[in-house]
Amino acid sequence: MKILCVCGLGQGSSLILRMNVENVLRGMGVQADVEHTDVSSASSTKADYIVTNRELAESLTNASAKIIIVNNYFDVEEIKKALKENLS
Amino acid sequence: MEVIKWIADNVFGTPAILLGFIVLLGLLLQKKTLSQVISGTFKAVIGFLIISAGANVIIGSLGVFEPLWKEVFGLKAQKLSGFLGQDKFNAEFGSAVTLAMTLGFLINVLLARFTKLKYIYLTGHMMFWTTTIFAGIIVHEAGDVPYWKLVAVLSVIMGLYWTVQPALTQPFMRKITGNDNIALGHTSASVSLLAAILGKYLGNKENDSEKIKLPKGLEFLRDSNVITALTMGALFVIGAAIVLFKDTPGARELVASAGNQNFIVYAIVQSFTFAGGIAVVLMGVRMFIGEIVPAFNGIATKLVPGAKPALDCPIVYPYAPNAVILGFVGAFAGALLWLVVLGNTVAYVFVPTMIVLFFHGATAGVFGNATGGVRGALIGGFITSTVVAWGQFIMVRYLISSTIPDTAMWAADSDMFIIGPLIKLLAGVLF
Numbered sequence: 404m405k406i407l408c409v410c411g412l413g414q415g416s417s418l419i420l421r422m423n424v425e426n427v428l429r430g431m432g433v434q435a436d437v438e439h440t441d442v443s444s445a446s447s448t449k450a451d452y453i454v455t456n457r458e459l460a461e462s463l464t465n466a467s468a469k470i471i472i473v474n475n476y477f478d479v480e481e482i483k484k485a486l487k488e489n490l491s
Numbered sequence: 492m493e494v495i496k497w498i499a500d501n502v503f504g505t506p507a508i509l510l511g512f513i514v515l516l517g518l519l520l521q522k523k524t525l526s527q528v529i530s531g532t533f534k535a536v537i538g539f540l541i542i543s544a545g546a547n548v549i550i551g552s553l554g555v556f557e558p559l560w561k562e563v564f565g566l567k568a569q570k571l572s573g574f575l576g577q578d579k580f581n582a583e584f585g586s587a588v589t590l591a592m593t594l595g596f597l598i599n600v601l602l603a604r605f606t607k608l609k610y611i612y613l614t615g616h617m618m619f620w621t622t623t624i625f626a627g628i629i630v631h632e633a634g635d636v637p638y639w640k641l642v643a644v645l646s647v648i649m650g651l652y653w654t655v656q657p658a659l660t661q662p663f664m665r666k667i668t669g670n671d672n673i674a675l676g677h678t679s680a681s682v683s684l685l686a687a688i689l690g691k692y693l694g695n696k697e698n699d700s701e702k703i704k705l706p707k708g709l710e711f712l713r714d715s716n717v718i719t720a721l722t723m724g725a726l727f728v729i730g731a732a733i734v735l736f737k738d739t740p741g742a743r744e745l746v747a748s749a750g751n752q753n754f755i756v757y758a759i760v761q762s763f764t765f766a767g768g769i770a771v772v773l774m775g776v777r778m779f780i781g782e783i784v785p786a787f788n789g790i791a792t793k794l795v796p797g798a799k800p801a802l803d804c805p806i807v808y809p810y811a812p813n814a815v816i817l818g819f820v821g822a823f824a825g826a827l828l829w830l831v832v833l834g835n836t837v838a839y840v841f842v843p844t845m846i847v848l849f850f851h852g853a854t855a856g857v858f859g860n861a862t863g864g865v866r867g868a869l870i871g872g873f874i875t876s877t878v879v880a881w882g883q884f885i886m887v888r889y890l891i892s893s894t895i896p897d898t899a900m901w902a903a904d905s906d907m908f909i910i911g912p913l914i915k916l917l918a919g920v921l922f
Contacts, residue, residue, distance in 0.1 A: 412715050413777050414616040415803025422785050443716050
C-alpha cells in the first residue's frame, strides 16, 4: 500500500504529516510505504492514498488515488480518525 | 595515518558519503528494516546530489536575468561570475554543512533538555539552507578555514539559533494558535516578529482580516512551480521587451545571444528554466531531508520528552487564511517597488523569489494580523519585502559574493539576511 502525504511546497509540512502518519500506522499495525511531496508532483505520482488538507485536495481531483482529508498535520487524533475511516 | 587521511578525504571530504553515513546511523537507530535502511540512505545521497544539478540550472537562467535587467536599468553589464556556486560549494563544504547540521541539532536537543527553552527545531530544509548560507558567509569572510573549526563554530551558532528562535516567537504563537503545544521553527521569525510589533503600534486589532471576504479562484497560486514561472515569466518578458526597444550596444548584444530564436520567446523559456531549476532543487532537498528529519525526531523524542516541536511556517496559515493572502499581496507589491528602487539607486538587480515572498509574507501577515488586523497584515507583508530585497542586495554583494551568491539570490531569506552581518563579524573575529 502506498500513501502520499501532500502539502504546498513538499518541504516541511508534508514531512511532518508523513512522520505522524507513519507513527499512527505503526500503532494500528498497518504496513505501508509512506512518502511526502508537493501538490504539483502529487498529481503525477502513483499512489493508493493521498493525505492532504481540504484546500489542496481541490487541486488533486484528477489523481487516481483515494484522497484522505486531514486539516491539521500535527493533530495525531485527527490523523488516526481519518486513517481508520478511510483505509480498507 | 593513511587510513585517517583516507577517511578524511573520502568520508568527511565527500559530502554525499558523509551524509549517507549520518542517515544510515539514524535509520539503524530507528531500527528500520534492511530494505528501509538501504532505500533511505540511497535516497538521501541521491537527493543531495540532485541539489547541485538543480542549482546549475538556476545559475544558467539567472545568468540571463541579471544582464537583462542591468541593461533595463542602464547599468554596466557584468556577467554573473567570480564565485564558487552552489555546486562547487556543496562539493567542498557540503560535508562540513551536513556535519554542522547534525551536531547543531544535538546542541539544540541538549539545550532543550537542560534549559527552560524546550523547543526542538524540526524544519529540516531550513536547517540545511541556513547552515549553508552561514557557511557561505564564513568562507567568504575568512577564506580557507580549517574543517573542524568551521564545523564547531557553525554547530554552536545553529544549535543556539534553533533553540532560541522558537522561544522568541512563542508568545505570539500562543496568541495565534490559542494553545502552547507547537512552536514556529522557520526563518520568517524575524519579519513575523517585526510585523507583530509594528502591527501593535500601527495597526487596528479590531479590524481582523478574517472578517473580510476575499475573492476565490486563486487556487493556482498554491502551486509554487506555477507562481514562480508566472512572476519570473512576467519579469523576463517585460525586461526583454524593454531591451528590444533599446538600441544600445548592450541591448543588441543581449538580443543576439538568443541566436535564431525570437528574444521574447528566449526570455520566456529562461523564466520557465528558472522555475524548473527550483523544482529540481526542492525535490533533492525533499529527498534528503525526508531521511534526516525522522532520524532527528526519533532522537529528540527519546531525549527530551515533552519538548515542543518548532515547525514549518504553514502551521499558522489555517488560523488566519485571509491574513496569509494580505501578507503575500503586501510582500509582492513591496517587492516590485524595491526591484525598481534597488536597480535605480544601488545598481542591484533584485531577484524576487516568489517562494520566499509568499511564505515569509504570509507568516508575517498572520503575525501582523494578530496584533494589528488587516493593516498589520499588509504592513507585515511590506516589511517582508523590504527585508528580503535589501537583505538580498547586502548579502549577495557584500557577505557571500565569492561563495554562493547564486543560492543567496533565491534561497536565502529573512533571518539569514538579518543575522548574516553578525556571522560575518564573528567570522572575522574567530578565524
